Amino acid sequence: MADIKLFNIGGKVAEYKSGTVTLERELQTVIENNMQTFFGVTFLASEYSTTDGGRMDSIGIDENHCPVIFEYKRSMKENVINQGLFYLNWLLDHKDSFKVLVIEKIGLEEAGKIDWTMPRVVCIAGDFTKYDESAIKQMNRNISLIRYKKFGDELLMFEQVNETVTAGLPDPETAGRSRQDKTFDEQLESAERAINLLYADVRNYILSLGDDVTETHLKLYAAFKKIKNIATVVAHRKKLVVNLPLDVTTVQFEDGFSRDVTNTGHWGCGAVELHLKDARDFEKAKPLIERSYNEC
Numbered sequence: 001m002a003d004i005k006l007f008n009i010g011g012k013v014a015e016y017k018s019g020t021v022t023l024e025r026e027l028q029t030v031i032e033n034n035m036q037t038f039f040g041v042t043f044l045a046s047e048y049s050t051t052d053g054g055r056m057d058s059i060g061i062d063e064n065h066c067p068v069i070f071e072y073k074r075s076m077k078e079n080v081i082n083q084g085l086f087y088l089n090w091l092l093d094h095k096d097s098f099k100v101l102v103i104e105k106i107g108l109e110e111a112g113k114i115d116w117t118m119p120r121v122v123c124i125a126g127d128f129t130k131y132d133e134s135a136i137k138q139m140n141r142n143i144s145l146i147r148y149k150k151f152g153d154e155l156l157m158f159e160q161v162n163e164t165v166t167a168g169l170p171d172p173e174t175a176g177r178s179r180q181d182k183t184f185d186e187q188l189e190s191a192e193r194a195i196n197l198l199y200a201d202v203r204n205y206i207l208s209l210g211d212d213v214t215e216t217h218l219k220l221y222a223a224f225k226k227i228k229n230i231a232t233v234v235a236h237r238k239k240l241v242v243n244l245p246l247d248v249t250t251v252q253f254e255d256g257f258s259r260d261v262t263n264t265g266h267w268g269c270g271a272v273e274l275h276l277k278d279a280r281d282f283e284k285a286k287p288l289i290e291r292s293y294n295e296c
Contacts, residue, residue, distance in 0.1 A: 004159075006151050016151035027148070028072055030156070031124070032058050038158060039122065040228035041068050044105045051094070056087045059101070063229050063245075063269045064218050065113040066120065067091060067098055073125030081135055081143065084121035088141060091119065115219050118142055124158075133162045142216075146227070160212055160227055184217045187235035194278075199233065199240055201282060206231055209293045220267045230292045232268035240276040242285060243268030244292040251288065257281060258288075 006016040028046075035043040041060040048056040058070035069087050073080040091098055095116065102111040120142035123132075128145050136143045145161040188196055206224045207213050213230065216223050222233045234241040248260045248271050262271040270292075274285050 004149065004157070006155065006157075016155060018149050018151050027150075027156075028057065031070070035060055035070075038227075039068075040225075041122075042106060044101055048101070050087065050090050051097075052090070054087060054090070059098075061102060061106075061110070061114070062120075064118065064216075064223050064232075065110075065115040066118045066218070067114070067116070068119070069121045071121065071123050073123060073128070080123050080125065081121075081132060081139075084123055084143070085139065085141055088119060088121050092116075117218050118216050120144065122146060124148060128161055136162060136164045139164060144227075158227065181220060183219055184222050184233075184235065191235045191237050195235060195238060195240060198276060198278070198282065199235060201279070202233065202240060202242070202276065202285075205282075205286065206289060206293070209290065213293070223269070226293070226296060228296050229269045230296045231289055232270065234267050238277065241266075241268065242274040242276060242289070243270035244272040244274070244288055245270035245296055246272045246288065246292055248272060254284075257284060 004018065006018065008014045008016065031038060032043050032046055035041045035058070040063040042062075043058065043060045045059050046057070048059045050056070056069050057072050060068045060070070062068050069084055069091065071080045071084040071087070095114075099111050099114060102114060122144045124146045125148070127147060132145060136145065141164070143164050147159045147161050149157045149159070151157065182190065188199065191199075203215065203222075203224075207215060209230075210226070212226045213224055214226075216225070220234065222235075223229055224231045224233075229245060232243045234243075243261070243266065248262055251258065251260075251272050253259055256275065258272065258274050260271060261273045266273060272288065274281070274288065276282050276285055
């Protein structure tokens with residue numbers, strides 16, 4: 001990675017000196033205390049014990065209700081990726097333990113929303129080797145490599161180095177039984193052809209905003225994300241519903257096209273909800289989607 005330089009231009013220009021020192025417990029604590037702000041993840045537990053004597057550094061649940069394991073690479077020699085995958089496999093075999101943790105920390109209602117289709121591991125380090133970046137491309141699991149850099153005592157930067165996104169796993173909560181709610185892929189199958197074409201246009205546009213954007217199909221919607229969600233999409237027969245995590249006070253809402261769903265139940269993530277029925281609606285939505293990409 002080219003060295004990132006940060007300058008204070010208030011008055012006499014001065015450069016902040018960066019550091020990638022060995023990750024200390026203090027930095028882990030900062031991440032855990034601000035996990036929602038940094039990564040869109042609700043923190044659940046630190047040093048979470050497994051039945052085989054292991055300890056996950058941090059564990060949480062993301063804005064899509066999927067489990068997230070955080071592992072911190074404290075030295076270049078540490079094989080934190082394999083360690084994270086080991087814990088992820090353990091978690092997939094002990095779903096009831098995770099559900100109990102969610103009930104204890106954030107309640108029974110949230111535990112009922114757990115989505116096992118896209119559990120993932122987030123590895124955080126001062127740096128990664130080329131072997132780390134190559135290794136995750138060979139693994140059929142959802143893994144993010146996040147590089148951090150400290151500037152002085154008060155500035156902390158995160159950079160997503162690489163990420164693998166796999167097809168969603170079958171969710172035992174919905175598999176094998178009939179249900180009223182359709183999965184996102186089933187929604188697209190039931191939608192009119194014009195809506196399928198519209199989704200293809202929306203998808204291509206969002207992915208074109210940057211090579212750091214990924215697309216995942218969850219139980220009930222498609223999510224487009226960088227480190228955090230920038231947009232979620234639900235497909236109806238005659239329209240797409242797009243949710244954006246924008247500040248509702250900065251958006252001018254329009255009847256029939258957009259609305260504030262802060263206090264309204266909805267599937268997607270974000271209080272700004274857009275209803276796209278055709279290409280004209282999509283054109284109106286583009287500036288808001290781009291804002292979400294830049295601000296999230």
